[in-house]
Amino acid sequence: MTKPTSPWLDVDGRAEYAPLAGDARTEVAVVGAGITGLTTALLLAEAGREVTLIEMDRVGGGATGYTTAKVSSQHGSVYQSLVSKHGEQKARAYGEANQAGLELVARWVEQRSIDCGWRRRANYVYVLERSERDQMAAEAETAARLGLPATLVHETPLPYQVAAAVRFDDQAEFDAYRYAAALAEELVRAGGTIAERTRATGLDEGRPNGVRTERGTLTADHVVVASHFPYTDRSLSFARVFPERSYSIAVRLRGEPPEGMFISSGSSPTRSLRSAPRPGGELFLVGGEGHKVGHGGDHEARYARLESFAGEHFDIETVDYRWSTQDMMSADAMPLVGGLTPLSRTAYLATGFAKWGMTNGTAAGLMLADAVTGQPNAWREAFDSNRLRPRAALTTLVKENTKVGLRFVGDRLRQVRTRSLDELAPGEGAIVSHDGDTVAAYRDPEGRVAAVSPTCTHLWCRVAWNEVERSWDCPCHGSRFAPDGRVIEGPAVQDLERKL
Numbered sequence: 001m002t003k004p005t006s007p008w009l010d011v012d013g014r015a016e017y018a019p020l021a022g023d024a025r026t027e028v029a030v031v032g033a034g035i036t037g038l039t040t041a042l043l044l045a046e047a048g049r050e051v052t053l054i055e056m057d058r059v060g061g062g063a064t065g066y067t068t069a070k071v072s073s074q075h076g077s078v079y080q081s082l083v084s085k086h087g088e089q090k091a092r093a094y095g096e097a098n099q100a101g102l103e104l105v106a107r108w109v110e111q112r113s114i115d116c117g118w119r120r121r122a123n124y125v126y127v128l129e130r131s132e133r134d135q136m137a138a139e140a141e142t143a144a145r146l147g148l149p150a151t152l153v154h155e156t157p158l159p160y161q162v163a164a165a166v167r168f169d170d171q172a173e174f175d176a177y178r179y180a181a182a183l184a185e186e187l188v189r190a191g192g193t194i195a196e197r198t199r200a201t202g203l204d205e206g207r208p209n210g211v212r213t214e215r216g217t218l219t220a221d222h223v224v225v226a227s228h229f230p231y232t233d234r235s236l237s238f239a240r241v242f243p244e245r246s247y248s249i250a251v252r253l254r255g256e257p258p259e260g261m262f263i264s265s266g267s268s269p270t271r272s273l274r275s276a277p278r279p280g281g282e283l284f285l286v287g288g289e290g291h292k293v294g295h296g297g298d299h300e301a302r303y304a305r306l307e308s309f310a311g312e313h314f315d316i317e318t319v320d321y322r323w324s325t326q327d328m329m330s331a332d333a334m335p336l337v338g339g340l341t342p343l344s345r346t347a348y349l350a351t352g353f354a355k356w357g358m359t360n361g362t363a364a365g366l367m368l369a370d371a372v373t374g375q376p377n378a379w380r381e382a383f384d385s386n387r388l389r390p391r392a393a394l395t396t397l398v399k400e401n402t403k404v405g406l407r408f409v410g411d412r413l414r415q416v417r418t419r420s421l422d423e424l425a426p427g428e429g430a431i432v433s434h435d436g437d438t439v440a441a442y443r444d445p446e447g448r449v450a451a452v453s454p455t456c457t458h459l460w461c462r463v464a465w466n467e468v469e470r471s472w473d474c475p476c477h478g479s480r481f482a483p484d485g486r487v488i489e490g491p492a493v494q495d496l497e498r499k500l
Contacts, residue, residue, distance in 0.1 A: 006323045007250050007276065007283055008177035009065045014058065015181060017194040022216040026052035026193070028372060029211050029220035031200045034064035035176070035357060036350050037226035038183040039104075039365025040372075045190035047373055052218060053192060054211070056199040056227075060180030062489075063228050063357060066325035068248060068272055068287050070261050071105055072123045072171035073098035074150075075356040077135065077265045078333065079143045085332055086382070092146045093382035094334065099148065101362035102172060109179070112186060116178040117277050121259070124156050126165035127266035135266060136164035143168075157258035158273075160313050173261055173274055176358065201493045203232045205340070205347050222372045225340060225349040226364075229328055229478060231490045232340065240336065241328040241352040243478025247302045248287035250276070250321035253314050257284040264288075271309060283320060286310045290355075293326060293478040299468035324469060326478060326489055327355045337364045338371065338385035348372070349385055424449065429465035429472070429483065439499045440465070440472055442483035451500035452485035458492040472496065 003010060030041045033055035041053045055061075073095055082091035109118045127136055136152060143150035149169045156165050184194055195215075202212035203223060211218040225232065229243065257275035264271045272287035286309060289302035303322050310316055330336055330352030340347040348371055350364035363379065370377040424430060429442035431454050440454040440463055452472070454462050461476035471488055472481040480489040485496030 002249075002319045003321050004323065005321060006066045006177075006248070007278060007321050008067075008069065008175050009061065010321070011177065015184065017055075017059065017184075017196045020054060020195040020198040020213055020215040020218060023219070024052065024216065025219045026050050027220065028052070028222045028224065029054065029209070029218050030224045030226060031211065031231070032062070032225070032227035033059040033180075033184065033194065033196070034062050034226065034228060034361065035060075035180060035183075036361035036364050036368075037224070038180055038187065039362050040224050040226060040350075040368045041192055042183050042187045042190065043365060043369035044372060045187055045192040047369065049372070051187070051192040052195065052220070053187065054195045054198040054200060054213060054218065056197070056487075058196050059184045059194065060177045063325055063327065064180050064361075065177050066248075066323055067176050067357060068274060068285055069174055069176040069276075069358060070123065070171070070272075070274060070356075071102050071174060071358045072168060072261065072356075073102055073148060073359055074123045074125060074143070074166070074168040074171065075354065076263055077125055077139045077166070079146060079148070080135075080139050081333055083142060083146075086334060088146070090334070090382035091142075093379045095143070095146045095148045097363035097367075097379040097383070098356070098359040100366065101359035104362050104366065105174075105179070105358070106172060108183075109174070112182065114179055114182040116182065117175040118172060118179075119174070119277075120170055120172050121261050121274070123168045123171040123261040123263075124153075124158075124165045125263055125265050126156060126158070126162040128161075128163055128264070128268050129266060130163045132266040133164040136166055140166045156262065157260050158262060158313075159258065171261065173276065175276070199487070199493065200227070200231055203340075203347065205344060207346065209347055221346060223340075223347045224368050224372070225347070226361075226368070227490060228326075228351065229490045230340070230349045230351055231493050241330050243293040243326055244290050244329055244355075245293050245324050245326050246287060246290040246355065247299075247306060247324045248272075248285055248322065249303060249306045249310065249319055250283040250285050251307075251310055251314070251319050252281060252317045253284050254317050255315060257282055257314075269305075269309075271306075284310075284314065293473050293475065293480070299324075299466060303468070326480070327357070328352045328478075329354050334387075335360050335364065335383055336385035337367050337383040338380065340385070342386045427467075427470075429467065429470070431462070431465075434500070437499065440496070441500070442470070444483070449500060450484045450498075452481070452483075452496040452498055455496075456481075456492055457487075457494035457496060458490075463496070 027050035140152035479492035
């Protein structure tokens with residue numbers, strides 16, 4: 001039976017941390033217990049700072065728990081684009097930061113004896129069309145010039161022919177949750193505090209700052225917002241990064257999987273591949289099918305296409321897992337790391353890792369820890385969260401925010417077909433009319449109905465039903481809600497209003 005989760009989170013006995021117990025005081029408050037928040041918090045705790053880490057759900061249970069867990073500085077064919085958008089100096093800083101993130105993870109795994117399936121692998125970005133060979137040659141040359149371990153090759157360990165590929169040597173893969181759980185244990189050992197099931201709802205900047213949560217206010221000299229999508233609108237991140245969902249399956253093969261990590265580029269649909277050691281043998285992960293949140297159409301068909309691709313090229317025995325995740329894409333292809341706003345002096349954020357959070361998030365942790373402690377950092381300017389680079393970002397900013405505006409208006413003009421709640425089948429969700437009101441309604445498999453407001457509590461766009469995840473997804477800025485209206489992912493911090 002296929003499990004609707006990632007293999008990393010399919011574990012028993014996850015450590016639990018008590019929620020915040022009312023108002024509290026700390027030196028550094030970190031919001032978000034994924035790889036970015038955990039890395040930042042551990043670096044600061046081991047530097048002697050008093051750190052409190054809060055998480056709305058569970059440690060490692062957000063984007064970190066649903067990653068494909070490739071630890072690599074090769075992020076598709078990114079380096080030519082970065083040079084074009086930002087210049088060679090900033091593109092080099094991006095590569096150096098991600099290589100440093102890779103090596104920090106490697107060092108911590110070794111020094112702390114973290115059992116997380118860590119193993120070094122070559123990573124390949126490949127194209128299938130002969131007409132795209134020059135693109136790969138140019139990417140390999142650019143990456144090598146920037147000091148990265150890049151080589152142009154025409155053969156890979158894959159069982160099908162590629163036209164060309166760029167190989168990065170000595171990259172890595174691991175179990176993201178087991179690594180995150182180990183960092184949490186190390187943080188507590190270093191004197192830090194972790195509060196799970198503590199949702200941040202606001203931030204009052206000042207000296208000190210006040211992080212408002214559902215369980216009390218956490219007062220802190222410094223605040224690091226590492227919640228994947230910054231929950232405070234003051235940063236205007238919602239207008240500068242754009243959420244995208246992508247899908248993965250994990251299968252067992254008859255025979256050995258190819259050795260290495262792989263991702264397609266060029267005109268072919270994106271396919272991300274790697275293997276992972278698990279009890280009972282290797283799993284083989286196949287990912288892709290990205291789309292803007294709330295615009296996915298038939299989500300079930302996306303899993304079917306991944307299974308079809310896997311079956312076409314590999315001998316599948318079973319499909320053990322399938323899951324989707326959410327990533328933040330910045331307008332200019334560079335993450336945002338630094339001050340929450342241009343005026344912020346003690347509040348910081350990190351977001352926009354574009355599906356490469358294992359190294360980008362770790363590098364962000366290094367930069368954020370330096371910012372809090374007042375240390376210089378060579379990458380800070382390139383990643384500056386308040387940068388203004390119109391040439392690099394303007395086209396994407398206009399395009400994406402125009403889509404948001406059209407969706408906001410269009411959803412209100414579109415007529416909702418009148419349906420009674422009785423028409424909802426078990427497991428079905430839809431926007432319907434009920435007692436003269438428009439509601440977002442879901443009937444669970446046992447026949448119970450939950451009806452909530454269809455208006456996202458972030459900036460009031462209308463949510464759409466995701467039939468695979470059984471969630472209400474906002475097509476404007478990516479907030480996601482459970483069928484009963486509870487916030488699953490931000491930037492929204494308030495639940496949808498219950499109607500029934």
